[in-house]
Amino acid sequence: MKEIIIGHSFHQEERESELIERAQSGDHDAFSELVRRHRAKAQGWANGLAQDPFLAEDIVQEALLKAFIHLGTLVDVTRFLPWLHRIVRNQAMMKLRRGGPYRHEQPFTSLANRSTGDQIQVDWENIESIMTYMMSAKFQESSAASNPEEHIVRQETFETILNLFSCLKPRERGIFEAYFFQQLSPQEIATLFDMTMSSVYKSLARTRQKLQHERIRVFIQDHLVQRRDKNSSSKKILERPNIYMQRIGDSHFLGARPSVTYCLWGLLQYTDKKHLSLAEVNGLTGQAFSINIMKETVHIGGPFTLAAEPSFEKLLANLGFDFKVSMNLPTQPTAVTDVLRTVHQSIDRGAPVIVWDLFHAEFGLVYGYDDDEQRLAALDKLQLGDVAYEQIGRGKTSEISIIAIQEERAIDRKAALLQMIDAVLEHGYTEGTRNTGDGELASGLAAYDAWMEAFQSGRIVPFFNAYNTVVYAELRQYAKQFLHRLCDDPDFIQDRELLEAASASYEITAKALQELAILFPFPMGGDPMNEQQVQKAIFLLQEAKQAEKEGLYHLAFWRDRLRLEPPLD
The missing domain is CATH 1.10.1740.10 (RNA polymerase sigma factor, region 2, helix turn helix motif)
Incomplete structure (x- = not known):
């Protein structure tokens, strides 16, 4: 060792x-x-x-x-x-x-003495929870005889698990049964099968994963049987989405950051809201004004948290539809079949579905299905191709997120803008930080401070920093474009001066971040440890923060004026 x-x-x-x-x-x-x-x-x-x-x-x-x-x-x-x-x-x-x-979970020794009406809690989505239940049930065989209903449930569960075992190799099954049914310790199993303790742990981990994948496969088959029983269509492929058509450099696409709003814009091309620009999609959903920075290293995960913002789902209604939104779900059988059910329903209505982590840890669009081949037609920023039904949720992150159009809804334009500005101001003035799986997260104006502190302390990871820079430079450009377009809107002619001031503020922020992106080009990242470049970066971030602070001030002033103005026709 x-x-x-x-x-x-x-x-x-x-x-x-x-x-x-x-x-x-x-x-x-x-x-x-x-x-x-x-x-x-x-x-x-x-x-x-x-x-x-x-x-x-x-x-x-x-x-x-x-x-x-x-x-x-x-x-x-x-x-x-x-x-x-x-x-x-x-x-x-x-x-x-x-x-x-x-x-x-109760201690095993107490299960035999529990009351007749009490039941063991089982997470039927999780294979390990089911197996723990099977282990616990073994200690209740003597009491089960007096409870026929519980005996039947346990027997059915046992048979279901045994059926899943068909996906295992004989040795894998032997080790798994020794651990869960014979209740041998890993050390005893290692001796029995002439293997190391580490190999026992790895075998158990692989087997759990295989069984969970087999359960997902069974759930998928049940879902498809139900579709066939209803004489549902077995195949439908929509026209390829009009996104990711142009490349910049080796593998990065025009307008591909952040991918969630780019995919939303692509999704709207299938509806009567196709007139909305990419800047309007980013603006109306609040994304153009958002910034999340991981304090430790300016981790790449910061921009990916935007779609999980509490306000995001609510602001999606500003696009003129109700949306089904499920974010960051673990890969469980019902979650996978819910994705398939949503894809089938949405594509049958003529609209793709936004799905996370199809080929790459980004959002992409599913625009077709083939039940006979059990494959989805999909694309994301790096790839166009097919995804097997069983591959849903088994990408780089092992998580499931979907966004799908449900019903069209009328939009009160003034109310939508007020709701958007409220969310933008709440985000912009966020205090403190919150913990995430990738580190401590700062938002809004505080994110600029976290970014500058990371430069000053020498914690910057070049690739992470470059990605954040190019994302937020693009978003602030959308903020400027969104506000500039409102300047020429007849409904807001009386607010033109205020909107021009707000647009100019975000233009300054966008230019400062664009200079930062030139200093630390994506994807190579430049040299964030170079003292001169660090000083230049801090200067640009201070400039961006000050301009954004002024932009928030103008938005707050406009919100107060909007509240006093009569409703729009």
Whole structure:
């Protein structure tokens, strides 16, 4: 075993990656060091979700155990922290769904003595929860004889699990059955099968994943059977969306940042709202005025949090439709079939569906389905092609997000603008930070301060910084265009001077960020450690922040005037 030397002079990211790789190969010391580094963050995440210190500690303990067991499934070692955050979050959600601190899984020895009306809580979406239920049920065989209904449920569950086992190789099945049904410890299993403890953990992790994927496959088949029973169409491909048609450089597309609003604009091309420009889509949804910065490294995840903003779903109505929005769901059988159901319904009505992580960790559009081949016609910023039904939710992030048009709705233009400005001002003046899987997040004007602090402390990662720069430079250009177009709107002729001032402010912000993008070009990123460039960057960010502050002031003034003006016709 290679010795772990705390305080080695390796770069932190390289050191972390090496630790993870060692831990994946069974190095317990390496995993212990990872726990030492990140336990405090895990505890903070759990505390924020559970609001109970004892439950939070319980969540962290179980999450770390699962992290060790499943570490072999982590493909991208640079994503360890968000991966761990997702485990903590899922563990917390599972426990909270089961009724809070004192109603999570009962000790096995107490199950035989429970009251007749009580039932074990099972997360039927999660294969591990089901298997835990099967283990627990084994301790109740003596009492089950007096409860025929429970006996039938347990028997049906048992048969369902056995049917899923057909996807396993004989050795995998033997190890899994030894752990869950014979209740042998990993050490006993290692001895029985002549393998290392690390190999046992990896086998269990792979098998859990296989069984979960098999459950998803079964759910998909059931969904398709129901469609056939209803004589639904088995194939429909819409005209290819009119987005991602032009490339800039090697792999980046015109107007492709951020992908959620670009896909929304593409989606509207199938409706009577096709006249809305990309700037209007970004403006009406508040995206043109948003900025989220990860404090530690200006992480690439900052811009991706925009679609998860609380106001975003509400502001989508400004586009003239009700939307179905599901964000950041774990890959569970019902979530996958809900995506398919939504795709079928929407495409049958003539509109694509926006789906996250089709080929790449971005939003893309699904514009066709083929039930016979079980494939979706899709595209995102990097690829055009087919996605297998079973691949939904199995991309780089293992999460599911969808946005789909539902019904058209009438828009009160004045009310829509007021709602948008309220959201923009609330975002712009956000105080403090919030924790995410990628780090501590600052928003609005405070995001500029976080960005400057990252430069001053030398924590900037070049690629991350360059991506944030090009995203927010583009968004502020949309803000300027959106406000400039309103200047010529007859409904707001009396507000023209105010709108021109707001547009000019965001134009200054956009130009400052565009200069920053030239200084740190995407994707190479330049040299954010160069002292002269750091000073120039801080100057540009101060300029951008000051102009944005003035822009928010003008928007607040316009909001107050709009409230006093009569309704628009």
